[in-house]
Amino acid sequence: MSFDVGAVRGQFPILSEIIDGKPVHYLDNGASAQTPIAVLDAVRTYETTGRANVLRGVHRLAERATDAYEHARVEVATFLGVAPMEIVFTGGCTAAINLVAYSYGALLKPGDRILLSELEHHSNIVPWQLLRSRAGIEIDMIPVTVDGRIDLKKLPSLLTSRTKLISLAHVSNVTGAMVDVGAVVAAAKSVGAKVMLDGAQRAPHGPIDLPSLGVDFYVFAGHKAYGPNGIGVLWAKAELLDAMPPFMGGGSMIGRVTFAETTWAPPPRRFEAGTPPIGPAIGLGAACKWMRALDWMGAHAHEMTMVQHLMDGLQKIDGARLFGPAGLQNRYPVVSFLLDGVHPHDVAQTLDSFGVAVRAGHHCAQPLMDRFDLDGTTRVSMAPYNDGGDIDALLTGVRHAARTLR
Ligand SMILES: Cc1ncc(COP(=O)(O)O)c(C=O)c1O
Structure with missing residues (x-):
């Protein structure tokens, strides 16, 4: 049986909230994840x-x-x-x-x-x-x-x-x-x-x-x-x-x-x-x-499908660059990227206007940022309750940022 993301989402009340007229696309799980009813x-x-x-x-x-x-x-x-x-x-x-x-x-x-x-x-x-x-x-x-x-x-x-x-x-x-x-x-x-x-x-x-x-x-x-x-x-x-x-x-x-x-x-x-x-x-x-x-075999496959979908989508956006492993081997669903000429905070702000929550900045890893001479990255961090709709909303927001902020 395939992984039932809808059933998982249903256990997280916050995911059905509408905030300022927008749904919650929560992709900042690496900072803090959401909490199930249990x-x-x-x-x-x-x-x-x-x-x-x-x-x-x-x-x-x-x-x-x-x-x-x-x-x-x-x-x-x-x-x-x-x-x-x-x-x-x-x-x-x-x-x-x-x-x-x-x-x-x-x-x-x-x-x-x-x-x-x-x-x-x-x-x-x-x-x-x-x-x-x-x-x-x-x-x-x-x-x-x-x-x-x-x-x-x-x-x-x-x-x-x-x-x-x-x-x-x-x-x-x-x-x-x-x-x-x-x-x-x-x-x-x-x-x-x-x-x-x-x-x-x-x-x-x-x-x-x-x-x-x-x-x-x-x-x-x-x-x-x-x-x-x-x-x-x-x-x-x-x-x-x-x-x-x-x-x-x-x-x-x-x-x-x-x-x-x-x-x-x-x-x-x-x-x-x-x-x-x-x-x-x-x-x-x-x-x-x-x-x-939880069915982690199914959840991990679902997470990696989202990572691939996200990486494919970002690679089609002019000026977007991935930072981190290019493949799915030995990785978890955290993806950092840069949008050339746009500060990560501005990317995150634009995404927020699309209802998408991500983290931008140095991620409390300043030595790593120094090594690559970066101010920061925009980070997408996923959980099993995320779905393709979250990734699509994010990609729409990044495309908008690429068009309007560069
Ligand atoms: C890899 C890693 N280690 C440690 C921490 C610190 O966790 P906490 O702030 O919950 O103490 C974080 C938080 O972002 C983290 O991502």
């Missing part, structure tokens, strides 16, 4: 029938809230194929990377090296720069190829016996390119380095089997994966979490507190200081369950 219902159920703090009260509502919160951890763990106790809820993807940079970073020594790539989001660059100032570590950088992929041919020459961690975007938020994880893990193993993947742009496209990937840390954000804002995930192997000191101190993350000394709770609580984002975590659990139920 997620909205899960949050509403917590707020209306089980709202209380977690992990501390003995009353029935507190127990209900704690059960729902811990069940969400199980849903996220199942989505990633890992153990629930290895899932740490954080405030977002950025917060998760900062946690690793701080807590895993505390185990590093001056002169140890972290290897990143030129296409990383700022949230996988700046936390390491902060660690560099704090702890004297060094940062190395894998360049990108002309088609916007991490250039793994350069990887062996950048690895040293001091390289402790390779931290890369699983999928680029600018070019949609997916990194060859197997090659990275094999290279990391040859020098005893750990691997972290920033899954912000990969997690919204279906379950991930982390044990088969062989990485050590994985992070993603709830709001890009059809869940609420204010929630993210860090997964790390149990032995790594066990070895890591806390990131933040406060309630819930302790064993015993005295003024002389405090002991830490075991993971994941060690890394969840204070009242966690309970409703958002429950919503993310529901989003992971929703994603597991």
Whole structure:
């Protein structure tokens, strides 16, 4: 049976909104995706029938809230194929990377090296720069190829016996390119380095089997994966979490507190200081369950059909240039393009007047923009609920921009 995009769209109320007389053509999913009814219902159920703090009260509502919160951890763990106790809820993807940079970073020594790539989001660059100032570590950088992929041919020459961690975007938020994880893990193993993947742009496209990937840390954000804002995930192997000191101190993350000394709770609580984002975590659990139920073979084929349709359409527009991989291999449905002589913000503004939402600018990847001497790009990022009508509306808008702004 072919992928029923209409049935998926029907689960996202916002897609049938008319705003200023125009339908919603939402193609900014890489910034934040939309939320299905299943997620909205899960949050509403917590707020209306089980709202209380977690992990501390003995009353029935507190127990209900704690059960729902811990069940969400199980849903996220199942989505990633890992153990629930290895899932740490954080405030977002950025917060998760900062946690690793701080807590895993505390185990590093001056002169140890972290290897990143030129296409990383700022949230996988700046936390390491902060660690560099704090702890004297060094940062190395894998360049990108002309088609916007991490250039793994350069990887062996950048690895040293001091390289402790390779931290890369699983999928680029600018070019949609997916990194060859197997090659990275094999290279990391040859020098005893750990691997972290920033899954912000990969997690919204279906379950991930982390044990088969062989990485050590994985992070993603709830709001890009059809869940609420204010929630993210860090997964790390149990032995790594066990070895890591806390990131933040406060309630819930302790064993015993005295003024002389405090002991830490075991993971994941060690890394969840204070009242966690309970409703958002429950919503993310529901989003992971929703994603597991989707036909991803069909959804991925549908997404790639849209990517091809978009690339074919853009190639016919005078002055439009694709930025990123030209084909469909090892990529996800994120497509960046330029319109010669027109600033990406002006393209995005014109598209908005056609009811089409995209992102324009540097996409929090300024080093990548610098490498190609660009101010920015216009980025189209798709989800399974998008359809050919969204792409057609976008192409109509780009043709209009090409005619009127150049
Ligand atoms: C690849 C990548 N990493 C990290 C982030 C940061 O995510 P958040 O802002 O949810 O913390 C983003 C957000 O755009 C992203 O695309």
